[in-house]
Amino acid sequence: MPKFEGVQKPVKPAQFAETQLLEAILEGRYGPGDLLPAERVLAKFLGVTRPTLRETLQRMSKEGWVTIVHGKSTRVNDYLASGGLGVLNTLSRFNHHLSADMIAHLLEARTLIFPGVAQKAAEKDPVGIQDFLGSRATLDMDAKTFADYDWGLQMLMVKITQNPVLGMMFNDFAPVYHRLGQLYFTHQMARKMSLEYYGALGLALQDKEALIRGLVERTMARAQIFWQEI
Numbered sequence: 423m424p425k426f427e428g429v430q431k432p433v434k435p436a437q438f439a440e441t442q443l444l445e446a447i448l449e450g451r452y453g454p455g456d457l458l459p460a461e462r463v464l465a466k467f468l469g470v471t472r473p474t475l476r477e478t479l480q481r482m483s484k485e486g487w488v489t490i491v492h493g494k495s496t497r498v499n500d501y502l503a504s505g506g507l508g509v510l511n512t513l514s515r516f517n518h519h520l521s522a523d524m525i526a527h528l529l530e531a532r533t534l535i536f537p538g539v540a541q542k543a544a545e546k547d548p549v550g551i552q553d554f555l556g557s558r559a560t561l562d563m564d565a566k567t568f569a570d571y572d573w574g575l576q577m578l579m580v581k582i583t584q585n586p587v588l589g590m591m592f593n594d595f596a597p598v599y600h601r602l603g604q605l606y607f608t609h610q611m612a613r614k615m616s617l618e619y620y621g622a623l624g625l626a627l628q629d630k631e632a633l634i635r636g637l638v639e640r641t642m643a644r645a646q647i648f649w650q651e652i
Contacts, residue, residue, distance in 0.1 A: 443482065
């Protein structure tokens with residue numbers, strides 16, 4: 423019997439098939455190296471046509487989730503090793519499956535990448551960033567507002583760099599950030615640290631010689647440690 427859960431099908435059969443397959447992989451019911459059931463069996467169990475199933479598997483193969491071998495069963499990949507931005511996007515959509523380790527990896531990746539983004543943005547348009555920081559005077563203390571503001575600042579810097587690849591990467595990270603950010607900013611200390619950072623960033627932007635990269639890197643490293651503690 424295929425290792426899938428019975429759920430009500432959405433309007434589009436392909437969407438239903440993909441969701442069921444991804445849930446099965448992300449929950450570990452099919453791990454790296456496992457073979458999916460034969461196409462005929464799998465299509466019947468999911469209640470979709472074989473052409474629909476083939477289309478779904480082809481799309482998943484392009485993202486790196488599975489490997490299709492003609493005449494043989496489809497094999498599940500080690501998606502963390504073989505996947506690309508498509509896998510990251512899917513993980514953000516299924517973020518309820520993110521493990522503590524994966525969350526730590528995502529935060530570390532952001533800490534490694536974003537300080538360079540901030541430095542370039544500060545060099546290109548310090549006034550635009552300062553204008554955004556000026557709006558924090560009206561910032562409410564609830565977690566969602568804080569998360570939205572903090573993400574808005576990050577995405578403004580990404581936009582200022584005018585690098586579309588960075589934009590795509592951070593767009594994929596957005597759903598995960600909003601979920602984690604609302605948890606993070608429920609803590610008073612997290613809000614306090616961020617307000618201190620916004621103030622320090624505003625002052626640093628007035629100094630053309632200031633190294634914004636270092637300030638952002640230290641702030642994110644501190645936030646990452648605090649996240650691990652809570």
